[in-house]
Amino acid sequence: MKLRNLTFLLPLIFAGCTTVPNLVKNTGEKPILSGLDVLGRENYLKLKGKKVGLITNQTGVDQNLIQNVDLFLASPNVDLIAVMSPEHGFRGTVSAGEKIHSLIDRKTGIPYFSLYGKSKKPTKEMLQGIDVLVFDIQAIGVRSYTYISTLGLVMETAAENNIELVVLDRPNPLGGLRVEGNNLDPKYKSFIGMYPIPYVYGLTIGELALMINESNWLEPRPCHLTVIKMENWKRETLCMDMKMEWVPPSPHIPTPATPFYVVSTGILGELGVFSNGVGYTNPFHTIAAPWIDENEITVRMNELNLPGVVFRPVSYKPYYGPYEGKDVHGVQIHFLDRKKVNLISLQFYFLEIHQHIYPNKNPFQIASENQINMFDKALGTDEIRKIFSRRFKANDLNGLFFKDVNKFRESARKYYLYE
Numbered sequence: 321m322k323l324r325n326l327t328f329l330l331p332l333i334f335a336g337c338t339t340v341p342n343l344v345k346n347t348g349e350k351p352i353l354s355g356l357d358v359l360g361r362e363n364y365l366k367l368k369g370k371k372v373g374l375i376t377n378q379t380g381v382d383q384n385l386i387q388n389v390d391l392f393l394a395s396p397n398v399d400l401i402a403v404m405s406p407e408h409g410f411r412g413t414v415s416a417g418e419k420i421h422s423l424i425d426r427k428t429g430i431p432y433f434s435l436y437g438k439s440k441k442p443t444k445e446m447l448q449g450i451d452v453l454v455f456d457i458q459a460i461g462v463r464s465y466t467y468i469s470t471l472g473l474v475m476e477t478a479a480e481n482n483i484e485l486v487v488l489d490r491p492n493p494l495g496g497l498r499v500e501g502n503n504l505d506p507k508y509k510s511f512i513g514m515y516p517i518p519y520v521y522g523l524t525i526g527e528l529a530l531m532i533n534e535s536n537w538l539e540p541r542p543c544h545l546t547v548i549k550m551e552n553w554k555r556e557t558l559c560m561d562m563k564m565e566w567v568p569p570s571p572h573i574p575t576p577a578t579p580f581y582v583v584s585t586g587i588l589g590e591l592g593v594f595s596n597g598v599g600y601t602n603p604f605h606t607i608a609a610p611w612i613d614e615n616e617i618t619v620r621m622n623e624l625n626l627p628g629v630v631f632r633p634v635s636y637k638p639y640y641g642p643y644e645g646k647d648v649h650g651v652q653i654h655f656l657d658r659k660k661v662n663l664i665s666l667q668f669y670f671l672e673i674h675q676h677i678y679p680n681k682n683p684f685q686i687a688s689e690n691q692i693n694m695f696d697k698a699l700g701t702d703e704i705r706k707i708f709s710r711r712f713k714a715n716d717l718n719g720l721f722f723k724d725v726n727k728f729r730e731s732a733r734k735y736y737l738y739e
Contacts, residue, residue, distance in 0.1 A: 352562055355488030355526065355548035356456055357382050360391055366486065366548070368397040370451035373442075375404045375435070375474055378412040379458035379490070379567045388456050388488075393428070400430060401449055406457065406470040407436040408570045415571065436466075440511060441473040452484045453477075458569045459525045460579040461494035463504065464512045464586065464698045467569070471525065472514050472532055479543035486546045489526030489737070491562065493579045496522050496555030496738060500583065500664045503724040504700030513700050518728055519664055520583055523735065524550070530735040549737050558658075572603040581605050583663035584653055588671070590694040593683040595648045599641030606634055607670050608650030610643060611681060618651050620673045628660030629653060664721060668714040675712040684709050 359366060360382055372392065374380075380388040392398040403410065409420045410432055420434040433446045442453075455474055459467050471487075478485040501519030509515075515537055523531065526547035533542045559566060559576035566576045573579065581604035585596040588607065597606040608614070614633035621631040631651040638644050651670070655661060671683065684692065684705065696702040704720055 349563060350552040351383060352491065352553045352557070352564055353383065353551040354490050355550060356380065356388055356391070358551060359488060359548050364392070364395045364397040366546070367392075367399075367452060367454070370484075371399050371401045371449050373402040373404060373447065373450040373453045374400060375406070375442075375453060375455045375457065375470070377405050377408065377410055377457055377569070379569045380456040380488075381567055383564070385565055385567070402431050402433060402446060404433045404435050404442060404446060404474075407466045409434070409436075412568065412570055435470055435473075440470065442477045447477070447481055447483065450483060452486060454486045454488065455525075455529075456488040456490075457525070458490045458567065459492070459528075460569060460573060460582065461492040461498075461520060461522070462579060462582055462586070463501075463515075463517055463519045463521060463700070466511055468525070468528060469511050469514045471529060472538070475529065475532060475543045475545070476538050478545075479538055479541050482544070484544045484546065485529075486548060487526050487529045488548050489524050489550045491550065491553055491557065491559050491564075492522070492524050493559040493576050494520060494522070494583070495558050496524065496527075496736075498522055498663075499725050499729055499732075500662065500721070501724075502699070502701060502704070502720050503728060505703075508697055508700050508702070510697045512694075512697055518724055519587075519700070521732070522555075522729070523732060524553075524737065526550075527732070527735045527737055530737075531732060534735070547737065553738055555736075555738055572598050574603070578604060580655065580658060580661075580663060581653060584661075584666040587664070587695065587698045588667035590691060590698050591683050591687040592642055592691045593686050594650070595636075595638050595642050599638040599644065600636050602652065606636070606650055606652045607667065608634060608636070608648035609681075610646055610648055611678065612649045612674070613677075614649035614651065617670075617673060617677060620677065621651055621670065624669055624673075626661070626666070626669065628657035629655055629666065662721075665714055665717070668708060668717060671708070672712050672714045682709075 376388055392400040408414050414420055420436045422434045423432045455471060457467050459465055475485060498520055499518050499522040503516045503518055504513045529545060533545045568574050585604050585607055588594060589596040595608045597603045614635055618631050618633040632654055634652040635649045637647050696705060704717055707716055
């Protein structure tokens with residue numbers, strides 16, 4: 321694998337831990353400590369005497385926003401010899417789907433390997449000399465987010481090469497109570513959905529790792545896995561309510577509230593027929609297109625009286641993506657009570673109303689074959705599209721969206737690390 325000299329990852333590396341102010345506020349509440357914080361408090365003794373390969377990106381920071389790479393390099397107990405990064409790259413600046421090159425840091429000689437280039441799985445070259453792999457990436461609690469697929473491939477690699485894997489746990493922005501959607505059909509396994517879990521799975525990244533490892537989902541066998549737990553996190557806790565700074569895990573997840581909107585419009589966005597705000601200032605907050613009358617469709621959506629949500633008419637001109645530079649019109653989603661909303665259904669209620677108003681704008685006829693395939697992969701099945709397109713009635717999907725939820729909750733409970 322050809323490596324390039326690292327020119328853009330600095331100057332954060334070697335910036336020095338003491339140059340970063342203490343961001344932990346004395347609020348009287350116990351701060352939530354990530355797995356990285358807990359590992360650091362214990363002086364990284366879990367890694368002492370081992371050559372470390374770190375899988376991370378810009379989200380791998382401690383409670384004072386110091387990057388894990390800096391912390392590892394500053395610790396006499398950590399021998400960091402390689403860094404690997406998922407989709408969007410080490411700094412999270414690369415657009416979705418763009419390939420990433422591997423690089424070498426000129427100051428340290430440490431290679432920064434891409435897990436979203438020629439290979440999405442660590443290779444023998446990447447693993448050379450490594451005794452332990454450390455995974456430290458913030459996920460968003462959504463099945464179609466590729467970081468959890470990267471986790472699974474790293475786990476497979478660890479098992480195949482008899483290398484220990486340590487997962488540093490981080491919060492699920494959607495909390496640990498919300499479970500929504502159907503389990504993925506193995507026939508639709510892809511990099512945007514590898515495991516038979518619901519679209520919203522209600523587990524932290526560490527809990528999900530345990531489930532993957534102990535459910536016979538890995539080939540050829542489970543890996544030697546250790547999860548470093550968080551402290552003071554509870555299942556009902558949402559990132560937007562926490563006393564923690566938010567580092568966007570990818571370019572279109574700017575706030576800790578964004579994952580709620582991802583569930584609400586992200587699947588629909590795969591069709592490329594509507595703008596869902598990606599390419600504008602509110603990614604995933606809207607559903608719009610040039611032909612829509614924003615006032616009429618907003619009235620019709622609000623007449624549904626869906627629990628916990630209202631819709632506002634919106635018009636805007638996307639900077640990029642579908643309808644770049646063109647005026648689009650539709651609705652913006654506003655949550656009044658997130659606990660009452662069934663997020664995944666919102667986009668299908670929109671399609672129901674849209675089809676009634678614009679029967680000649682059937683999105684499944686407008687979308688390309690590839691876009692429909694991506695829609696099905698995101699849903700983890702083609703059954704939902706086929707059933708829905710018969711009558712365009714969102715309620716026809718209730719059986720599919722809710723049939724796996726209770727069973728999954730029960731099977732997942734044994735992997736809970738938090739109450």
